[in-house]
Amino acid sequence: MVDKIQIKIKAGDGGDGAVHFMRERYCPKGGPDGGDGGRGGDVYLQVDTNLLTLYDFRSKSIYEAQGGGHGGSDKCTGKSGTDLTLLVPAGTIIMEGDKVIADLTEPKEKVMIARGGKGGVGNYQFRSARNQVPYKATPGGVGQERDLTLELKFIADVGIIGLPSSGKTSLLNVLTTSHGKVASYHFTTLAPNLGVMESKECRIPIADIPGLIEGASEGKGLGHNFLRHIERTKVLIHVIDIAELPQSEANLIKRYKVVRDELEKWGSELLKKPEIVVLNKIDLISSSAFAKATADKQISKKFIAISTVTGEGIEELKKAIVATVKSVSVEDFAVKQTLAPVEYNLETVPNRRMVFRI
Numbered sequence: 001m002v003d004k005i006q007i008k009i010k011a012g013d014g015g016d017g018a019v020h021f022m023r024e025r026y027c028p029k030g031g032p033d034g035g036d037g038g039r040g041g042d043v044y045l046q047v048d049t050n051l052l053t054l055y056d057f058r059s060k061s062i063y064e065a066q067g068g069g070h071g072g073s074d075k076c077t078g079k080s081g082t083d084l085t086l087l088v089p090a091g092t093i094i095m096e097g098d099k100v101i102a103d104l105t106e107p108k109e110k111v112m113i114a115r116g117g118k119g120g121v122g123n124y125q126f127r128s129a130r131n132q133v134p135y136k137a138t139p140g141g142v143g144q145e146r147d148l149t150l151e152l153k154f155i156a157d158v159g160i161i162g163l164p165s166s167g168k169t170s171l172l173n174v175l176t177t178s179h180g181k182v183a184s185y186h187f188t189t190l191a192p193n194l195g196v197m198e199s200k201e202c203r204i205p206i207a208d209i210p211g212l213i214e215g216a217s218e219g220k221g222l223g224h225n226f227l228r229h230i231e232r233t234k235v236l237i238h239v240i241d242i243a244e245l246p247q248s249e250a251n252l253i254k255r256y257k258v259v260r261d262e263l264e265k266w267g268s269e270l271l272k273k274p275e276i277v278v279l280n281k282i283d284l285i286s287s288s289a290f291a292k293a294t295a296d297k298q299i300s301k302k303f304i305a306i307s308t309v310t311g312e313g314i315e316e317l318k319k320a321i322v323a324t325v326k327s328v329s330v331e332d333f334a335v336k337q338t339l340a341p342v343e344y345n346l347e348t349v350p351n352r353r354m355v356f357r358i
Contacts, residue, residue: 012040014140038068040116041081117141159230164211
């Protein structure tokens with residue numbers, strides 16, 4: 001999955017102003033009529049809800065808008081350069097170095113990333129009573145150039161986390177219409193899966209990320225690459241496989257703490273999110289009552305025992321998800337990013353009538 005990419009963008013340069021004099025049959029010594037150059041094209045990034053990854057940026061790393069046309073005779077202004085609009089999925093964060101330029105989350109949201117250069121001035125603009133034959137014109141301005149990092153963070157209300165092979169993808173498939181790959185070996189899920197849970201009250205997007213192992217925050221396993229995708233979520237579903245619980249009671253709290261410790265190392269904000277603990281594969285153990293009693297003793301949080309095979313506990317879990325999501329305000333767990341202030345100077349100011357106070 002391509003969820004982080006580096007690109008270079010350049011807005012179009014402005015066209016040069018023209019030096020030209022009117023030379024017609026009945027006007028052999030006409031005055032200056034050189035036109036101004038056209039402005040260079042701007043570069044925009046816009047959300048396309050049909051995109052899910054940044055895959056389209058893999059084959060190309062440099063993007064340039066069209067430059068403006070040069071000025072012509074008869075005071076003709078050069079053609080403006082065509083703007084360039086790059087489409088990105090919702091949830092894309094645009095960074096320049098360590099600065100966050102924009103965070104695109106809404107459908108069709110659009111932001112200008114680089115402004116095209118202004119067109120040069122033709123010699124017609126330099127005519128005066130003292131200089132009626134000006135041979136002066138100015139070149140077009142240079143378009144902005146930037147090295148950017150695009151980073152995708154899924155926009156989902158619920159994130160499913162847990163150790164490898166705990167049944168996260170199976171749970172996503174049961175809760176939603178997703179068809180994620182399921183197999184009996186670790187790291188079957190190599191990239192986050194997305195699905196939408198339908199209920200009478202609302203539609204809830206759910207993301208399932210690859211399993212976390214001890215040391216994931218330091219680069220071990222696969223999950224650390226995708227932890228960013230649960231930063232926007234309101235609620236976490238922590239899935240624990242209890243199939244081996246009767247043989248090793250201590251494993252339950254150990255498996256629970258491994259994932260929680262990795263979340264803390266990644267960012268303490270993740271630990272503040274409401275968590276629903278799910279004991280999965282309840283159908284594979286001989287005494288579900290024993291497992292539930294052990295979990296109740298070792299985990300201080302409320303949990304729900306389920307089976308993605310038999311469907312036991314699924315309806316209870318759906319109700320808990322809806323209730324928890326509705327109880328959480330968006331502002332409480334939104335991504336905390338500081339947008340870099342837009343810096344203008346006399347060359348890049350969008351409106352020349354703006355007044356700079358010094």
